[in-house]
Amino acid sequence: MLEIFENLGKSTFGSLAKLGRAVFFLLYTLNGIGVVLLRPGLLLRQMYSVGVLSFLIISISGLFVGMVLGLQGYYILTDFGAAESLGVMVAASLVRELGPVVSAILFAGRAGSALTAEIGLMKATEQLSGMEMMAVDPIKRIISPRFLAGFISMPLLAALFSAIGVMGGHMVGVTMLGVDDGAFWSQMQATIDFHEDIINGVIKSVVFGFVVSWISLFEGYDAVPTSEGVSRATTRTVVNSAFSILGLDFILTALMFGDI
Amino acid sequence: MQHSRTQDILVGFFVACGIVSLFYLALQVSNLGNYDAGDSFTISARFQNSGSLKVKSPVSVAGVRIGRVSAITLDRESLESLVEMRIDAKYNNLPDDSGASIYTAGLLGEKYVSIDPGPGLSGKFLRDKSRITNVSSAIVLEEMIGKFFLNKTAGN
Incomplete structure (x- = not known):
């Protein structure tokens, strides 16, 4: 009986200590961003591995998500004789929710897990300690450029996802199912507000980019330096990122669109 | 760790695509165009x-x-x-x-x-x-x- 409480207490202290390490890690990382800006080559290299390599999966997923929205939306809306509202439905769901959320989850799976594995392996093979031995700060040299690259790439990827999704919806709705082209765009433009919908969607993706980069880099840096530890850290990155994205999405939506 | 010219071009292309998508969303999808x-x-x-x-x-x-x-x-x-x-x-x-x-x-x-x-x-x-x-x-x-x-x- 007492053991249950002992374990509970231990795990509570364990997670609190981890949270504390994560906060300090974030502060050090942010502190190193100034140095990164002085050496844009480091950032560019990471933008390539984080952003450019995620480009394809994000575009293709965006296209298919938009096409499915067009198809499903068409079947539901024709029941009400409102097939012309298809543009509004596709654009609103993409820009407000699916664009930021789905691209952030894909980003966590594609780029976040790679970051964790890379950092974790660097730690396991003592490359990070080696750098410290050479008086190179591994946080400034390794972590901060990756963090900044993720932070910049995420909003761009989310915008790309939404834009390609709208095109996919247009392709299915207008080209294949014969919704009126003019009504598709004009109803969309009349309903989607730049500040309320687009800017809020961008804010969401910025927050997700921050959180996913933070989680994946921290999990890698905090990994147990064995092959098992790295594999567990990679799993935790994907799981924790997905949880945080979906939870934060609810909070942000409630703040932006609700009157809470 | 030296980055290559191809990487520069691809990163530039990626950033340009992202910014174009943002403008596309702003002008084509939202009502900003007819503000x-x-x-x-x-x-x-x-x-x-x-x-x-x-x-x-x-x-x-x-x-x-x-x-x-x-x-x-x-x-x-x-x-x-x-x-x-x-x-x-x-x-x-x-x-x-x-x-x-x-x-x-x-x-x-x-x-x-x-x-x-x-x-x-x-x-x-x-x-x-x-x-x-x-x-x-x-x-x-x-x-x-x-x-x-x-x-x-x-x-x-």
Whole structure:
């Protein structure tokens, strides 16, 4: 009986200590961003591995998500004789929710897990300690450029996802199912507000980019330096990122669109 | 760790694509494209019932949008709906005896305010803070259906 409480207490202290390490890690990382800006080559290299390599999966997923929205939306809306509202439905769901959320989850799976594995392996093979031995700060040299690259790439990827999704919806709705082209765009433009919908969607993706980069880099840096530890850290990155994205999405939506 | 020229190009391409997507969303998907930052003036009209008219609903003359509804409040004295509209400054030649009505785009579409230009007997135009007095309220579908059935049963 007492053991249950002992374990509970231990795990509570364990997670609190981890949270504390994560906060300090974030502060050090942010502190190193100034140095990164002085050496844009480091950032560019990471933008390539984080952003450019995620480009394809994000575009293709965006296209298919938009096409499915067009198809499903068409079947539901024709029941009400409102097939012309298809543009509004596709654009609103993409820009407000699916664009930021789905691209952030894909980003966590594609780029976040790679970051964790890379950092974790660097730690396991003592490359990070080696750098410290050479008086190179591994946080400034390794972590901060990756963090900044993720932070910049995420909003761009989310915008790309939404834009390609709208095109996919247009392709299915207008080209294949014969919704009126003019009504598709004009109803969309009349309903989607730049500040309320687009800017809020961008804010969401910025927050997700921050959180996913933070989680994946921290999990890698905090990994147990064995092959098992790295594999567990990679799993935790994907799981924790997905949880945080979906939870934060609810909070942000409630703040932006609700009157809470 | 030296980055190559291909990487530079690909990163540049990626960033450009992201920014183009943002502009595409702003201009093609949202209403930013038809925002007019120019001057405008505010006119108002009191309707008995403004139905489901919303802030930002279009205000049009002869089917051309000339402004948007900026506020809808309840007038405390007359208990009528006070609708304020922002009209683009370039449409400053609407006669002050023009009428305003609330119509629906299509059977179930959104409500909009239509301004019907009057004969302009006084020779004056609608200015900032003018009030349109010649109004007709929103047509509420439920009321119409109710009346229709009432007439039908009375007729039989």
